[in-house]
Amino acid sequence: MTTSRTRRALIAGGLVALLVAAPRPAHAYLLTSLQNSSGQLSPGTWAQPPTYYITNQGTTGISVPALVAAVRGGFSAWTSVPTAHVSVIYGGLTTAEPDVVDYQNTIGFADLGNIPGFENTLGFTDYLLLADGTPAHFFETDIVLNSAFPWSTDPNGVAGRFDLQSIATHEIGHFLGLNHSAIGVVTTAADGSLDVQAKRAVMFPIAFTPGNVSDRTLTPDDIAGISVLYPAAGFQQSTGTISGQVTKNGAGVFGAQVLALDTQTGALVASFSLDTHGDYTIAGLAPGTYIVRAEPLDTLDVTSFFNATDPVDTNFQVAYHLGPVAVPRGANAGGINISVVAK
Amino acid sequence: MRTASCVLAVAAVLLLAGRPAAAAPARGRVRRNAATPIRPHTVEISAFAGRFGGNPLTAQSALLTPNVVGSPGVTTPLFNVAETQQAAASFGGRIAYNITSMFAVEGAFTYSRPNLDVAVSNDAQAPSVPPFTIAQVHQIFVDVSLIAHLSALSFAHGRGIPFLAGGGGYLGQIYLGTNENLTGQVYNIGGGVKYFFGAPGARERFGVRGDLREYFRSRGGDNVAMRRSNLSLTGSLLFVF
Numbered sequence: 001m002t003t004s005r006t007r008r009a010l011i012a013g014g015l016v017a018l019l020v021a022a023p024r025p026a027h028a029y030l031l032t033s034l035q036n037s038s039g040q041l042s043p044g045t046w047a048q049p050p051t052y053y054i055t056n057q058g059t060t061g062i063s064v065p066a067l068v069a070a071v072r073g074g075f076s077a078w079t080s081v082p083t084a085h086v087s088v089i090y091g092g093l094t095t096a097e098p099d100v101v102d103y104q105n106t107i108g109f110a111d112l113g114n115i116p117g118f119e120n121t122l123g124f125t126d127y128l129l130l131a132d133g134t135p136a137h138f139f140e141t142d143i144v145l146n147s148a149f150p151w152s153t154d155p156n157g158v159a160g161r162f163d164l165q166s167i168a169t170h171e172i173g174h175f176l177g178l179n180h181s182a183i184g185v186v187t188t189a190a191d192g193s194l195d196v197q198a199k200r201a202v203m204f205p206i207a208f209t210p211g212n213v214s215d216r217t218l219t220p221d222d223i224a225g226i227s228v229l230y231p232a233a234g235f236q237q238s239t240g241t242i243s244g245q246v247t248k249n250g251a252g253v254f255g256a257q258v259l260a261l262d263t264q265t266g267a268l269v270a271s272f273s274l275d276t277h278g279d280y281t282i283a284g285l286a287p288g289t290y291i292v293r294a295e296p297l298d299t300l301d302v303t304s305f306f307n308a309t310d311p312v313d314t315n316f317q318v319a320y321h322l323g324p325v326a327v328p329r330g331a332n333a334g335g336i337n338i339s340v341v342a343k
Numbered sequence: 344m345r346t347a348s349c350v351l352a353v354a355a356v357l358l359l360a361g362r363p364a365a366a367a368p369a370r371g372r373v374r375r376n377a378a379t380p381i382r383p384h385t386v387e388i389s390a391f392a393g394r395f396g397g398n399p400l401t402a403q404s405a406l407l408t409p410n411v412v413g414s415p416g417v418t419t420p421l422f423n424v425a426e427t428q429q430a431a432a433s434f435g436g437r438i439a440y441n442i443t444s445m446f447a448v449e450g451a452f453t454y455s456r457p458n459l460d461v462a463v464s465n466d467a468q469a470p471s472v473p474p475f476t477i478a479q480v481h482q483i484f485v486d487v488s489l490i491a492h493l494s495a496l497s498f499a500h501g502r503g504i505p506f507l508a509g510g511g512g513y514l515g516q517i518y519l520g521t522n523e524n525l526t527g528q529v530y531n532i533g534g535g536v537k538y539f540f541g542a543p544g545a546r547e548r549f550g551v552r553g554d555l556r557e558y559f560r561s562r563g564g565d566n567v568a569m570r571r572s573n574l575s576l577t578g579s580l581l582f583v584f
Binding site: 196200208263266291323326 | 426
């Protein structure tokens, strides 16, 4: 049994942040996981519906009722997914601060503007995860929203202000156990920072520009991810998976993004190869035919997805699986291998 | 374009069929009717093989939401996919009941196994992706058609007779590997020629038959209401009794 109880372990092992115009592009849902005592990756979920509290402190332009409405709206996006069974409890307002280990799930503002490394962070989620089996279980998760940025709760967005509900929706995805997705495209600015050109996942690690409210609405990738974590009755029987290997010169590629496009609906769902064999699995797919494409995490900050010590290979060209990919209902389309070549 | 020309050809045949029947002298009409190989209240069975034509399917794109403000619903593609159902061999059987010497009702079963090929384009990170097969499909039609024999255009001393056909029915498509039966409707219009062997007056005769049909499919694996058309050419062996 592994338990992270110290403050240091909490931050080092369990923090995911949403950034503004800093590093990354790309695809997929990834699950927040911890290695259990037998060395297997255990995705983290809530064993019981979590109770969350919201701090009774707003920020410039955001009253406490507006904060509560935005956060509850963010939770509603996830709890209303029909293929997932997500249940949470709103415990009310609290005077507690977020990002403090107190065994209470607290959501609220804090000024991160003067904290080195957080200058570009709109919000982050930290968590305590108990890896006592599969799945691992959260027992505290806090969400911190950076009051150093200008915010808005206007459903139409306000120029120059970030949409609070969009950012809350992203952080709540982390609260529930999703890690970052990489379905998107970024460009690198002259100063080295990254700008989002387009994306297709609320769980993408970089936010849209101020005034954009698109991330209030979940995408197929987000929906597949949450449905795999908290499947509604019949979900696993009604969907299928794609699995295979990404290889380069015969060796497995770690950390390749593998994207599946449903040729009937256009839904995009993606995942990553998660070991040195290049093995990947994309779950929660509607039955049908798919285009499968592998892409390197070459323009993103790899540490938004993996540990810095993971042997992520970003030196390969985009490649497709040049053959049939038919996902059956309730079963796996295996052997969907993709051979990539170095740049 | 192909659909339009086929419909025009069918219309032209209809005009030709109607004109001589109305204007021909009585003696000529009697002679031709006597020579028609189609006898009322007979049954015709046939087995056929042929080629079921290909057609483009719905284009699909991997769409992203661009980072713009105030333009909800706007998307930008990561890459585009053009899907094509390839031509394939088709096989099947028909059974028809000749109500009169002119009209028959015919049921048919048709099987084909086309490939679905895709072409990926507009991928900035993969500029040249070769076309490839994304799926193989078991495709069946079970349909009913009305046959109009054009006795006025019979030839070879009544052994040969052109006909027009049109009908509709059930479309079933199983994509290999998915085990999903994707159903829809199929409609056809076209025509062909029958040629009978044996004595002209015999009730039981063998023959051969050629069909050219334009098929319009709705739903099925395309999952679109838009009709798709495929030109089908078949040759048959038939027996009428």
